[in-house]
Amino acid sequence: MVAGMPPSDPPLPPPARTGRPRSVEAHAAILRATRAALVELGWSKLTMGDVASRAGVAKTTLYRRWANRSELVVDAVxxxxxxxxxxxxxxxxxxxxxxxxxxxxxxxxxxxxxxxxxxxxxxxxxxxxxxxxxxxxxxxxxxxxxxxxxxxxxxxxxxxxxxxxxxxxxxxxxxxxxxxxxxxxxxxxxxxxxxxxxxxxxxxxxxxxxxxxxxxxxxxxxxxx
Structure with missing residues (x-):
């Protein structure tokens, strides 16, 4: 710091992410994961747990939005x-x-x-x-x-x-x-x-x-x- 100059302000922290954009991103990721799982596994082997793992979210997140895999697949398609x-x-x-x-x-x-x-x-x-x-x-x-x-x-x-x-x-x-x-x-x-x-x-x-x-x-x- 140069003598005689006031100390500079500390850098501002990055803006906090709001819940809404993250929610939208997670929703899109879940639907993409559902379609990918369908292609790879087929309908009979598709599970909510597999979709959650692929999307990087908790399985409870899926069940808060969809009651079962049928509803999830409808929204994905x-x-x-x-x-x-x-x-x-x-x-x-x-x-x-x-x-x-x-x-x-x-x-x-x-x-x-x-x-x-x-x-x-x-x-x-x-x-x-x-x-x-x-x-x-x-x-x-x-x-x-x-x-x-x-x-x-x-x-x-x-x-x-x-x-x-x-x-x-x-x-x-x-x-x-x-x-x-x-x-x-x-x-x-x-x-x-x-x-x-x-x-x-x-x-x-x-x-x-x-x-x-x-x-x-x-x-x-x-x-x-």
């Missing part, structure tokens, strides 16, 4: 489904084709394939698990149907719907048709979802939507003489 996007490709036909190929690529990932087949099988005996699948995966992904329909309406490819309840039912039906067909093709039939199949399927879906819209439109009044 739901994160993957949240990666699905619907960029504007310029037409309803192209939008449907694009999301079908995205969805099929997701289902081709080992962790998604293993997880989805396992939790769907378990959910046949567990109503609470079925509800979790609906809320964490199905309901969240219906956003893609709503976005695609809004774009198609703005382009004039589909009419606007006056009845909100009917519009919601139609959105549910569209989602069921697309998701059900792709899951059956990829996971049940184990057939490829390639560009040709996606294009033909999109043509079928869009043809049905436009035909249904025309059938529901009121007939034009005959011209006056």
């Amino acid at each position: 739901a994160v993957l489904f949240d990666e699905l996007r619907l960029p504007d490709r310029g037409s309803l036909m192209a939008d449907v084709e694009g999301v079908v190929l995205q969805f099929a690529a997701l289902l081709d990932r080992p962790e998604a394939k293993t997880a989805l087949m396992a939790v769907v099988a378990e959910s046949t005996r567990d109503e609470a698990l079925r509800e979790r699948i609906r809320s964490a995966i199905v309901d969240r992904q219906k956003r893609l149907v709503l976005l695609g329909r809004e774009r198609a309406q703005a382009r004039g490819e589909l009419p606007y719907e006056d009845d909100p309840a009917q519009a919601a039912r139609n959105a549910d039906l569209i989602f069921d048709v697309i998701a059900g067909a792709v899951v059956h093709r990829a996971l049940v039939s184990a057939e490829p979802v390639d560009t040709e199949w996606a294009r033909n399927f999109a043509l079928l879906v869009v043809g049905g939507l436009t035909a249904g819209a025309e059938a529901s439109s009121p007939p034009e009044a005959p011209p006056r003489r």
Whole structure:
């Protein structure tokens, strides 16, 4: 220290970490560990203890957030489904084709394939698990149907719907048709979802939507003489 100069302040300690960011990091680490364990061990050998060890957290941390491994696996795979996007490709036909190929690529990932087949099988005996699948995966992904329909309406490819309840039912039906067909093709039939199949399927879906819209439109009044 130089004579005559006041002592300098001691260096400030690093800011304390709050609980929230650590909680978010731990949550993400647990979901990653769950997907890794599924790929390596399979559903039958997956345990909460193994996931906790891989994620570097106490097993009690898992049980504070998930009642059992089924709930944990649903949330782990739901994160993957949240990666699905619907960029504007310029037409309803192209939008449907694009999301079908995205969805099929997701289902081709080992962790998604293993997880989805396992939790769907378990959910046949567990109503609470079925509800979790609906809320964490199905309901969240219906956003893609709503976005695609809004774009198609703005382009004039589909009419606007006056009845909100009917519009919601139609959105549910569209989602069921697309998701059900792709899951059956990829996971049940184990057939490829390639560009040709996606294009033909999109043509079928869009043809049905436009035909249904025309059938529901009121007939034009005959011209006056």
